[in-house]
Amino acid sequence: MKVRPNRIPLSCLALLLLAAAGTAGAQNIYKCTVGGQVSYTDHPCPQGHGELLHQADDTEVIDRYLRLGQDGLAKSYADSHHLEALYQQRIEARQQAQDEKEQRQADEAYAAQQRAEQERQQALVDEAAERNRLQGENEVLRQQNDAYQDQLQQQQAYNPPPAYWAPYPNRRPGRDHDHDHHGDGDGHQRPPPKEPVFHPCKQLAGGRVQC
Template sequence: MKTSRPGMRFLAVTVLLLAGASPAMAQNIYKCSQAGTVAYTDHPCPGGKGELLHKADDGEIIDQYLRLGQQDRARQYADARHLEALFKERLAAYQQDMEEKAQHQQDEMLAEQQREEQARQQTLAEQAASREQLAAENEALRQQNEQYRDELTQPVDSYPPAYWGTAPPYRERHHHHDGDHDGDHDHEPKAPVFHPCTQLAGGRVQC
């Protein structure tokens, strides 16, 4: 009997659902037809009619018991059919699979911890760099303030030279070479002019 592609897909889904439902359903799958209705079951069809679609082997049944955590029932099934070697083989494969899954979970957990630690270290490094930059800026400001205070404490001469802005004093004498001396004409310098100054902030002077 030929089966269409949609029918084959439906059959495959049905086999998976029946096989994964319970250890009993992991055994045999029958296709039963009654009054124009098709049903899939793990029990033989009524009256012995129907079609056996899938017959689970002993290894599948033992694996199903083991996946459900029913190791004793898997052993009982194997002992009842003298399948001790098969039971040991399937049990070893199951244990190896569990160990690999546990190792994978542990590796994932360690990787996550490493990612968290790297993120934490990155945050600490950024915080340290920010503190160093702030400390450097504060030190620069402190040095500027100290320099400013030093400039304010420097003594400032508030008085400029006495002849600031005037020609230096000198005495002129006119000598007559013709023998007539009308007297010496002395030119006295003007009195010194003082310009009082005012000291400003930062060591500057305003006069």
């Protein structure tokens, strides 16, 4: 069993051609019947057998030439049909459309530039805020350290580290003070003992004391 490919109905094809006439340019749409076959074209039907479905007006023709950049053909068409006023009107309309397009592009470029500048300014604000935050944290830490140092100094002032007296360096065991002061038993006079030495202790970290 053979399946025929789907065919576009002629009515739909006509609508497509009419739509193309409005978008692609000025075109006349003809419905031609040759040998029982119906076709649609933008050229007149052979031997004049056909139906004109859409006829491009003068504005469409001139606009199509101008849109394609064929200003000379547009001017010739207007002159041959005594449409100088219409031609001038379409020239001004094209220029206005071009000016509006350029203005839109300029506005879009300016808006993009403004957005970029706003983003740059916001980045500077964020950077300054972060810098101030870090400076504030550092200041708090510095104040805490100063307070700790002051507290440590106050503790050392009110609670000085202990000290001790070193014994006489020349004191011999087994001899009393009077005997050592007068002599050593053999008739020699010994020098008086040295004064004891004072050794202050040193306060270490963690509450420890080194003497």
